[in-house]
Amino acid sequence: MITPQRLLVVQLADIGDLVLSTPALAALRAAHPTAHLALLTTTHAAPLVQDAGLVDEVLLFDKHAFDSLSALARPHNFRRAVALALRLRRGGYDTLLFFHHFSTRRGALKFRALAWSAGAPQRIGLDNGHVSFLTHALPDTGFGARHQAAYWLELAALTGADARPRPAQIQVGTTPLPPTSKQRIAIHAGSGGYSTARRWEPEHFAQVADQLATTHDAEIILVGAKGDDSDSVLSAMTHPATDLTGRTTLAALAAVLQGCALFVGADSGVMHIAAAVGVPVVAIFGPSNAAAWSPWTPEGKHIVVRSAPECSPCSYVGFGVGARMGCMARTCMRLVTTAQVIAAAEKLLSDVPIPSPQLAAKVGGTQTPTIRILGHPVSVVTYADWMRLIAVWMTGDRPYHVCTVNPEMLMIAQRDPVFRVVLERADVTVPDGVGLLLAAHYRGTPLPERVTGSDGVPLIAGEAARQGWRLFLLGAAPGVAEKAAAVLCAAHPALQIVGIYEGTPAPNEEAGIVARVNASGADILLVAYGAPEQDKWIARNLPRLQVKMAMGVGGTFDFIAGVVSRAPEAFRRSGLEWLYRLYLQPWRIRRMMRLPRFALAVVLAGRGGKGQES
Numbered sequence: 001m002i003t004p005q006r007l008l009v010v011q012l013a014d015i016g017d018l019v020l021s022t023p024a025l026a027a028l029r030a031a032h033p034t035a036h037l038a039l040l041t042t043t044h045a046a047p048l049v050q051d052a053g054l055v056d057e058v059l060l061f062d063k064h065a066f067d068s069l070s071a072l073a074r075p076h077n078f079r080r081a082v083a084l085a086l087r088l089r090r091g092g093y094d095t096l097l098f099f100h101h102f103s104t105r106r107g108a109l110k111f112r113a114l115a116w117s118a119g120a121p122q123r124i125g126l127d128n129g130h131v132s133f134l135t136h137a138l139p140d141t142g143f144g145a146r147h148q149a150a151y152w153l154e155l156a157a158l159t160g161a162d163a164r165p166r167p168a169q170i171q172v173g174t175t176p177l178p179p180t181s182k183q184r185i186a187i188h189a190g191s192g193g194y195s196t197a198r199r200w201e202p203e204h205f206a207q208v209a210d211q212l213a214t215t216h217d218a219e220i221i222l223v224g225a226k227g228d229d230s231d232s233v234l235s236a237m238t239h240p241a242t243d244l245t246g247r248t249t250l251a252a253l254a255a256v257l258q259g260c261a262l263f264v265g266a267d268s269g270v271m272h273i274a275a276a277v278g279v280p281v282v283a284i285f286g287p288s289n290a291a292a293w294s295p296w297t298p299e300g301k302h303i304v305v306r307s308a309p310e311c312s313p314c315s316y317v318g319f320g321v322g323a324r325m326g327c328m329a330r331t332c333m334r335l336v337t338t339a340q341v342i343a344a345a346e347k348l349l350s351d352v353p354i355p356s357p358q359l360a361a362k363v364g365g366t367q368t369p370t371i372r373i374l375g376h377p378v379s380v381v382t383y384a385d386w387m388r389l390i391a392v393w394m395t396g397d398r399p400y401h402v403c404t405v406n407p408e409m410l411m412i413a414q415r416d417p418v419f420r421v422v423l424e425r426a427d428v429t430v431p432d433g434v435g436l437l438l439a440a441h442y443r444g445t446p447l448p449e450r451v452t453g454s455d456g457v458p459l460i461a462g463e464a465a466r467q468g469w470r471l472f473l474l475g476a477a478p479g480v481a482e483k484a485a486a487v488l489c490a491a492h493p494a495l496q497i498v499g500i501y502e503g504t505p506a507p508n509e510e511a512g513i514v515a516r517v518n519a520s521g522a523d524i525l526l527v528a529y530g531a532p533e534q535d536k537w538i539a540r541n542l543p544r545l546q547v548k549m550a551m552g553v554g555g556t557f558d559f560i561a562g563v564v565s566r567a568p569e570a571f572r573r574s575g576l577e578w579l580y581r582l583y584l585q586p587w588r589i590r591r592m593m594r595l596p597r598f599a600l601a602v603v604l605a606g607r608g609g610k611g612q613e614s
Contacts, residue, residue, distance in 0.1 A: 002122050002136065002159045004095035006036045008088070010114060011099040012061055014194055015250070015269025017148070018045040019276050020296055021099050022168045024152035024161070025054040028097075031161035038091065040114070047250045048273075052171040059087065085117035093118050095159065098125035099152045101140055103321050105130075124158050126151065128319055143316040144291030165298035168276035173251030175259055176244070183218040185209070185345075186257055186274065187241075188265030190228030195315065197287050197326030198267045200333055202232035207338045208264060212345055213239040221260060223253060224270055262349055264341065266333075267293060275302060280348035282341055286333035287326035289313040301354045303344040307335035310401060310425050310539035314418045322417040329507035331540040367400070367427045371445040374601055376410050376420070378436055379428045382448050386430065386456065387463055393548045394469060394523060401426045401538055402551040404453040406433025407598035409531050414601075419532040422539040430456065435595060439602045453553045457526060457560065458488065464524065465492035472499035472517050472547070475528035476557040483561035498522050505529045505537040518546045525550040528557045 007028065011021045018041055028037060038057040039049060046058050061084060096118055102108040102125070112133045115123050127137035136158050138151075146154070150165070157163035177184075189205045191198035209220045220241040222230040230245035244256060253270070254277050257263060263274035266284040275281050275295035281302035283295050290313065295302040306312065312332040314323040326332070347354065367389055370377040381389075386402075393400045403409075403426040413420045423429055430451040431437060440447045464471055471488075473481040485497045499520035503513045517525055525547045527534040534552035542550065558564040 002095060002124070004032060004035050004122065004159055006038075006091065006093045007032065007095045007097065007159070008038045008040060008059075008091065008093040008118060008120065009055075009097045009099060010040045010111065013041055013045050013099075014192060015045045015048065016192070016267075016272040016293065017099075018042075018048055019168050019170060019269065019272040020147075020149040020293070021152050022049065022052070022054060022170060022276070023149050023166045023296070024099065024156040025049070026166060026169050027153055027156045027161035027163070028159065029054055031156070031159065038093070040088075045269075048170045048254075050171065051251075052169055054169060059084075085113075088114065088118040091118065093120040095122040096120045096124065097155055097159075098123070098134075099155065101126055101143065101319070102128055102131045103316075103319060124155055126155070140319065142318045144289045144313075146292075147294065147296065148292050149296045167278075167299050168272070168296055170254055170273065170276045171251045172254040172258060172277060173249060175255035176248065176252055177221070177242070177256060177259065180219060183216050183261040183349075184221050184259060185212050185216070185218045186221045186223050186260045186263045186265075186279070187233065188224045188228070188263070188268060188270045188274075189222070189230055189233045190224040190268055190270065191266050192225075192268045192270070195288070195324050195326065197315075197324075197330060198285075198333070199229065200266050200284050200286075200336060202229040203236050204336075204338050204341070205229075205233045205264070206236035208341050208345065209233065209241065210237055210239050211338075211342050212262070212264075212349075213241075215346075216261075216349065218261070221256060223248070223256060224268075262345055264345060271295060275300060282344045282348065284333070284336055284341065286312055286330065286336070287314050287323065289316045292316060301348060303348060303354060305336055305340050305344050307332055307543060309335065310542045311418055311422050311536065314421050317421055318424075320417065322421065327418050327536070327540075329510070329536075329540055331507065331510060335543065370429070371440055371443075371447070373436060373439050373443070374410050374414065374598075374605060376405070376413055376423050377426075377429050378405060378431050378440070378447070380447060381428060381430055381451055383451055383456065383459060386428065386451060387459060389428065390460065390463065390469075390524075390549055391467070394467070396548060399542050399545050399547050400428070400549045401535075401542055402549060403429045403535050404432035404451075404456070404552065404554065405429045405436070406431075407435035407439070408433075408594045410436075411594040411598050411601070412532055416532060418536060422532070422535050425539070426535070435598060439598075442602060443605075443607050453551070453556045454559050457553055457556045458491070460524065460526075461488045461492050461495055465495040468494075468496070469523040469548075470496040470498045470521055472501075472520050472522035472525045473497060473528070473557065474499075474501055474503060474513065474517070474525060475534065476502065477563075478502055480557050480561050480563055481528065483563070484557040487560050487562070505533045510537070510541055514541050514544050518544075523548045526553045526556075527551065528553050528555070530554060 037055045039055045040059045043060045115133050123134050124136045125134045126140035128140040153163040187209050222243045224245045226246040257274045258277040260279050263279045264282045265271045267288045275297050278300050281295045283304045285306040290304045368379040368381045431447050432452045481500045489495050538550045
């Protein structure tokens with residue numbers, strides 16, 4: 001058991017992160033009342049705790065000024081870094097607690113430098129297998145495996161503190177609002193500066209505000225910081241509102257929120273302040289991970305509203321930062337409706353019991369045994385297995401997503417965090433590529449056979465003709481899907497192709513295409529937008545598609561229609577189909593350069609580790 005006398009907590013935080021650290025700070029204060037407890041944090045978040053009775057000393061650090069090694073080359077930054085290092089060393093700390101996941105090498109290097117500067121003999125943090133400067137650690141099981149506040153409480157427990165959930169504790173100032181007999185409802189149309197992808201549409205906030213103002217004769221209070229969307233909300237509202245955006249300190253904002261009956265907003269530091277002062281919270285989540293950053297309300301209540309497409313959350317999932325800015329489509333936020341948010345608000349205002357939310361992020365949706373190649377799931381499946389699965393899915397109550405993966409796609413996923421989570425959560429990832437079979441064999445986890453979309457679609461068509469399943473063909477170049485449909489129907493006269501549409505994966509077309517597919521009554525949707533866009537499109541829209549299976553098929557329609565010649569059987573058997581395609585389409589050479597990089601990556605990864613079965 002560690003018994004610190006001079007303890008430094010490192011939380012280089014945005015506002016919400018520091019709020020979620022205060023339960024652990026309170027536990028440390030209670031466990032070590034005579035110890036000197038210091039906090040190293042950021043300038044903009046520090047006012048939350050400076051007079052909250054949690055710590056004896058607050059040290060300030062601008063983490064963004066040192067986001068790169070080149071930043072130290074600037075004389076001003078170098079002097080600041082040296083001054084901080086000297087101050088940490090003079091502090092005489094015997095214990096350091098890092099309230100951080102060491103998600104990036106650059107970040108881990110920064111924290112290693114802080115640990116060296118402080119010189120503390122005891123260094124406590126989360127171990128993700130990539131840090132070696134900790135003396136005491138808990139396993140990091142990834143973002144969302146536990147709530148962030150729970151992680152920090154468990155780290156504090158290594159010093160003897162109580163890890164049981166307790167409320168956040170922040171500085172609350174004086175409200176600038178006069179007394180009133182009306183209910184006040186706070187609306188925050190922002191997301192903080194870290195990621196604007198988390199924002200909900202201002203017009204939707206306005207509709208929610210107007211409805212709640214009418215139903216409850218409530219005063220609407222707009223809160224937040226400069227740069228939030230309060231002006232747009234105000235201009236779209238029909239009711240008057242009090243606009244405090246950018247006009248309060250953090251302590252005054254806490255007081256304003258404490259006087260409200262309800263808070264409505266997206267994932268942000270303001271949302272966490274609202275939860276900390278005990279106001280019921282409607283929290284709207286999209287790209288960010290609600291399992292990690294939902295409102296912390298052990299003695300209060302909140303409701304998380306999210307549309308939950310397959311690709312959400314895409315930031316801070318597993319052990320990586322992911323797509324912190326989400327994607328251009330932002331479908332996960334656009335699919336959250338005003339009706340959902342108003343219903344959640346009414347539940348909280350009515351004082352009905354709110355069950356504890358179950359928010360663990362979906363980290364794997366495969367319906368088959370899988371192996372991992374370069375960290376990505378590849379299904380151990382045959383054509384026969386696949387056809388049997390589809391038959392089962394036809395009796396199910398949700399749509400299933402099939403990805404056909406090859407070495408090129410796995411290399412794309414190495415750099416595309418959204419595509420990476422799509423592959424992770426797809427129901428089946430069929431091994432469409434001889435390179436995957438070779439990699440699996442090299443790693444000692446052989447795959448039974450190559451399962452391609454080009455051969456799979458005709459098999460699906462045949463089974464659909466026998467079973468009465470209806471197909472919709474989406475995408476490809478003009479006229480190609482029609483030709484492919486004609487070929488498939490000629491081979492299978494009983495086949496029902498109930499829709500053909502070219503379309504594009506553009507976000508502004510999504511709703512219309514989904515409506516067209518649903519109106520057709522299709523059971524199976526085949527999407528030919530090319531990888532990875534076709535699978536991202538499916539993942540974004542899966543919750544509102546009324547099909548039983550959706551699958552990206554790449555250039556399959558071109559092959560079936562005869563627009564592009566399929567490689568001769570000898571090329572396919574020998575694993576050289578890629579070479580034949582390169583001969584026909586020399587422009588693919590830049591894409592093909594991913595293949596030697598894939599082979600090198602597999603060899604460097606070795607025969608164990610990321611190739612294990614799951």
